[in-house]
Amino acid sequence: MSEPLSIYALVANASLLVQIIMALLAAVSIASWVMIFQRWRALDRVQSELNEFEDYFWSGIDLRELHKDLGNDSSLTGIETVFVSGFTEFQRLSEQPNTDPDSIMQGVQRVMRVEVSREEEQLEKHLGFLATVGSTSPYVGLFGTVWGIMNSFRSLANMSQATLASVAPGISEALIATAMGLFAAIPAVIGYNRFSTRVDVLMKRYEAFADELTSILFRHAHSEKT
Amino acid sequence: MGKLTDYGLPIVGALVLHAVVVAMLEWEWAPSSREPVVVQPKAIKAMLIVRETRRSAPKKKPLPAKTNGKITSTPPKTPSVRNRAFGDQDSASSKVKETGEQRMERERRERMKARRQQLQEMRRRDFERSLTQDAIDISVRADQDVAQSYVDGIYASIVAHWSRPPSARNEMAAGILVELFPTGDLNTVSLLDSSGSTAFDRSALAAVRKARRFEVPQDSEVFEAQFRKFRLLFKPEDLLR
Numbered sequence: 001m002s003e004p005l006s007i008y009a010l011v012a013n014a015s016l017l018v019q020i021i022m023a024l025l026a027a028v029s030i031a032s033w034v035m036i037f038q039r040w041r042a043l044d045r046v047q048s049e050l051n052e053f054e055d056y057f058w059s060g061i062d063l064r065e066l067h068k069d070l071g072n073d074s075s076l077t078g079i080e081t082v083f084v085s086g087f088t089e090f091q092r093l094s095e096q097p098n099t100d101p102d103s104i105m106q107g108v109q110r111v112m113r114v115e116v117s118r119e120e121e122q123l124e125k126h127l128g129f130l131a132t133v134g135s136t137s138p139y140v141g142l143f144g145t146v147w148g149i150m151n152s153f154r155s156l157a158n159m160s161q162a163t164l165a166s167v168a169p170g171i172s173e174a175l176i177a178t179a180m181g182l183f184a185a186i187p188a189v190i191g192y193n194r195f196s197t198r199v200d201v202l203m204k205r206y207e208a209f210a211d212e213l214t215s216i217l218f219r220h221a222h223s224e225k226t
Numbered sequence: 227m228g229k230l231t232d233y234g235l236p237i238v239g240a241l242v243l244h245a246v247v248v249a250m251l252e253w254e255w256a257p258s259s260r261e262p263v264v265v266q267p268k269a270i271k272a273m274l275i276v277r278e279t280r281r282s283a284p285k286k287k288p289l290p291a292k293t294n295g296k297i298t299s300t301p302p303k304t305p306s307v308r309n310r311a312f313g314d315q316d317s318a319s320s321k322v323k324e325t326g327e328q329r330m331e332r333e334r335r336e337r338m339k340a341r342r343q344q345l346q347e348m349r350r351r352d353f354e355r356s357l358t359q360d361a362i363d364i365s366v367r368a369d370q371d372v373a374q375s376y377v378d379g380i381y382a383s384i385v386a387h388w389s390r391p392p393s394a395r396n397e398m399a400a401g402i403l404v405e406l407f408p409t410g411d412l413n414t415v416s417l418l419d420s421s422g423s424t425a426f427d428r429s430a431l432a433a434v435r436k437a438r439r440f441e442v443p444q445d446s447e448v449f450e451a452q453f454r455k456f457r458l459l460f461k462p463e464d465l466l467r
């Protein structure tokens with residue numbers, strides 16, 4: 001009776017399926033925290049780069065110079081790729097003879113849209129995983145609990161005297177699965193919500209930048225043609 | 227973009243976080259496992275045990291005081307002194323008397339001393355005996371208490387399993403003989419005195435069989451004395467009829 005009811009003993013005594021579920025949930029929890037930390041850093045970096053680039057862009061620098069600078073840079077990030085691809089497309093199209101400004105601008109817009117959506121894809125990486133963990137791991141944990149309680153009641157049926165002491169450890173170890181499921185799910189849900197709003201904000205800024213660049217290039221195209 | 231270096235720090239962070247959580251859980255969990263588990267008697271009976279002082283010991287106490295009084299109250303010297311003061315004729319006889327008295331007094335004193343020693347010895351022995359008797363008394367009483375608590379537990383479990391037939395009446399009484407194994411498991415149960423109603427007898431036997439297992443003392447002496455074989459009297463007293 002004096003067996004210490006430590007958490008290790010509880011986990012070790014659980015049935016195989018419950019143990020598998022616990023291991024799965026532990027792995028998922030670790031993975032989701034890896035994603036959370038990674039996204040956190042990545043989004044912070046993207047945001048600071050965006051701020052830096054916008055400051056630089058609006059400081060009145062010549063766009064050709066800026067393009068030349070960035071063209072030599074091999075490691076372009078987020079907003080820079082949008083600018084470079086848009087500007088490259090603009091130069092290439094305007095060098096071709098007999099192209100009207102509207103078709104140039106259409107080409108530039110298309111290229112930049114592609115680039116922005118590619119960036120969005122980058123930013124939203126792993127968010128799907130977090131959403132899945134947040135919505136399913138409570139159910140997985142609950143499944144482990146139900147299974148464990150089922151087993152402990154079934155073994156109770158073989159006993160002559162049904163005491164609380166014979167059921168309680170089984171239920172206790174089964175409930176660990178639910179606790180782990182919730183432990184994995186809560187940070188994942190919070191992380192998902194927080195990061196998806198941040199990605200939305202960043203995407204709006206990207207699109208706004210793309211529109212502004214388009215209008216600048218549009219002005220150029222028209223002034224060059226006329 | 228260095229993919230692996232990108233994930234290195236998050237992986238370390240996540241692992242550290244989980245390690246901290248597990249460590250905190252373990253730390254939080256520790257006190258509950260340290261609880262002492264003391265479960266012995268099923269039913270506890272409170273009883274005040276007063277340690278009585280033996281009456282024989284104080285009885286003997288006044289005796290030495292009495293003997294002392296005897297010694298002081300009969301000082302043999304004073305008459306001899308008085309005799310000497312009265313005259314010379316008596317002096318010889320008085321002297322003889324004196325020596326005789328002195329001798330007698332010495333003898334008496336020695337006798338007294340011996341007696342006092344004897345008394346002391348007796349008293350000490352008596353006190354020791356009373357002490358050990360007290361100890362035995364207490365242990366016997368403790369045994370009885372333990373046994374009583376188990377008896378109460380057995381009663382409780384049998385009563386819980388006893389369902390009386392509707393034909394039961396208050397004046398019915400069925401005597402049952404129960405034999406147990408030292409583990410507390412039921413060995414045999416048999417009817418000693420029938421109540422007159424077979425349904426009632428059967429319900430009594432069934433109650434014991436259903437209880438099946440009883441808490442019995444671990445002490446084999448107590449078990450053999452009171453629990454190996456015992457009689458139970460089934461007698462409903464709370465019925466209306």
